[in-house]
Amino acid sequence: MIHFDMVASLPALLQVEDRVTMANSLESRVPLLDHRIADLVTSMPPAMKFKAAEMKYILKRAVKDFLPKRILERKDKMGFPVPLHIWARNEAKGFFSDVLLSKKCRSAGCSTSRRWIS
Numbered sequence: 001m002i003h004f005d006m007v008a009s010l011p012a013l014l015q016v017e018d019r020v021t022m023a024n025s026l027e028s029r030v031p032l033l034d035h036r037i038a039d040l041v042t043s044m045p046p047a048m049k050f051k052a053a054e055m056k057y058i059l060k061r062a063v064k065d066f067l068p069k070r071i072l073e074r075k076d077k078m079g080f081p082v083p084l085h086i087w088a089r090n091e092a093k094g095f096f097s098d099v100l101l102s103k104k105c106r107s108a109g110c111s112t113s114r115r116w117i118s
Contacts, residue, residue: 002042032059 014030021028041049044058051057060072088096100110 006038006042 017028017030041058048058049056054060064072099105
């Protein structure tokens, strides 16, 4: 999962961050992308990073003395929603069909139900 995030998601997120900051004449740095931090985090067992379904557990523990409790415990933040269900029925239907109904996907235990792509 970490490998996928670093190879697939991270470049797209960085490109968006770069475009948004440049469009507003801002200079930006991504401090948690230092290779030493990335190496440390990728070598940690999942139990250190997630505890009781709390995301960013180890990061929150590391900065708890520097951030107000209301920031550390906030629940109103959410990711960027992606309309996969719409894409699967329209523009990307062929792609979803090819991937999800492929022999490789079925042998890996993916559902072969067509309800997601019909």
